Amino acid sequence: MxxxxxxxxxxxxxxxxDRLLEQGxxxxxxxxxxSYYDPAIKRHNVQRCSDAGGERFAFVxxxxxDEQTIRETITHHDVDVIYHKAAQAGVRASVKNPHKAHRINTTGLVTVLQAAADHGVDRLINASSSSVYGDASSLPYKEDERLRPRSPYAVTKLTGEHYCRVWHDxxxxxxxxxxxxxxxxxxxxPNMAITNFTAKCLEGEPMEIYGDGRQSRDFTHIDDVVDANLALLETDAADGEVLNIGSSDNITIVELAEHIAKVTDSEFALEYTEPVAADARHTHADVSKARAVIDYDPSVSIREGVSSFVDWYRRNREWYEPLVRQS
Ligand SMILES: NC(=O)c1ccc[n+]([C@@H]2O[C@H](COP(=O)([O-])OP(=O)(O)OC[C@H]3O[C@@H](n4cnc5c(N)ncnc54)[C@H](O)[C@@H]3O)[C@@H](O)[C@H]2O)c1
Structure with missing residues (x-):
């Protein structure tokens, strides 16, 4: 494809x-x-794909x-399926610059959807976010839970879901x-709790916690996220739908910090700073819909996945850490 x-x-x-190229x-x-974070990490990612894919890979x-670039790319490569992951990610970035998040996450998505419609692509898989729930009334979140986004980013992601459904309908x-x-x-x-805590622990510095650290997160391992995306390549079972993709596991930020201190053999030292008003207090996914529709089966528990991330970080510290620090 x-x-x-x-x-x-x-x-x-x-x-x-990476996974698509592995599959041919x-x-x-x-x-x-x-430049939201150091583009050297992104160039590294492109180079990996180029090395793995050879002539089966192209980068634009x-x-x-940019409507013309999107249309030309889709036509030139006769695209069957689009994985739409481009965005201004991050709640805090959107609070600082809501216009940028809006421009990329909504106007950009509409540009891609329009070009996809004109070319007649088979499917577009859109990246939404648990942030659309805001502070929902009950945990774990089901897809039909009340939605109350708390940040400009979350609003753009919810808007994107609606655009996708309308383009489907x-x-x-x-x-x-x-x-x-x-x-x-x-x-x-780089600018996420797991990377920041790992970098701080390995440097012997205190980990920075926003608020009281008792907020909890459903952290999802990338392998499970890739499985969910690849499952959608050829099935129409979820067309027009929204699916939660979480680990269905859950951890508080202080427990996460404790775990990272333990696996890095570091002192457990915390530095508390102001809470971020736009962050949800808790996130926890009910994945029964994804399980039923695409056989989604998250396989990596948070503690296991974080330990393996720390191993990866140690092995890649030389090139990755300076880029984390600059981001
Ligand atoms: N990582 C998470 O925890 C998480 C959680 C929920 C949702 N998401 C969503 O998943 C998607 C991927 O997230 P990620 O963590 O890989 O973030 P990322 O920042 O690593 O990837 C997003 C990519 O989009 C690119 N981009 C930004 N503006 C663009 C534009 N105008 N045109 C083309 N490319 C542009 C960036 O350069 C970046 O490489 C995003 O849509 C994000 O909102 C991520």
């Missing part, structure tokens, strides 16, 4: 591209190499908001939105 991965130089997109597909990734440096583009619950693993975004 010919597959376009937008945001394919980023964390989740590059892992999806033709992959084009499109990414603007945004460009923006999803009236423009005949099969779309699926996946609500990811904080994804982690090798080459993850």
């Amino acid at each position: 010919n597959v376009l991965v937008t945001g394919g130089a980023g964390f989740i997109g590059s892992h999806i591209a 597909h033709h992959v084009v990734t499109l990414d603007v190499l945004d 440096e460009g923006s999803i908001t 009236i423009y005949d583009v099969p779309t699926v939105s996946l609500r990811y619950f904080t994804v982690y693993g090798p080459r993850m975004r």
